[in-house]
Amino acid sequence: MNNMLLETTGIPLWISNSFPIIRIVLFCLVVACAIILIVTTLFQNEDSNSADVITGQQESYYSKNKGGSRDSKLRLITIITSIVAVVCVVLYFVSLLIYSGN
16 A cells, blocks of 8 residues: 555655665664763763852852853854754654554
């Protein structure tokens, strides 16, 4: 039934035969993105402004920006990786809807 559906939609046979490989690649990308998300989330500093009020210590301009640049890079990596993971998951399930295999 799936082959008949593929023939009527005009999808070439080589594309339908490559769906299992595409799904494996997408799954590996999602797993890699998940690991990267976990690591970058663990390395980010906690935003705790109340701790400075309790201790009374004031940080210099250099020390604030030094941590901020690393955190901003980690935040950017987290956002990009999460977008890539969502796109890969959507493509994975779209490939399941198009072709479920034999």
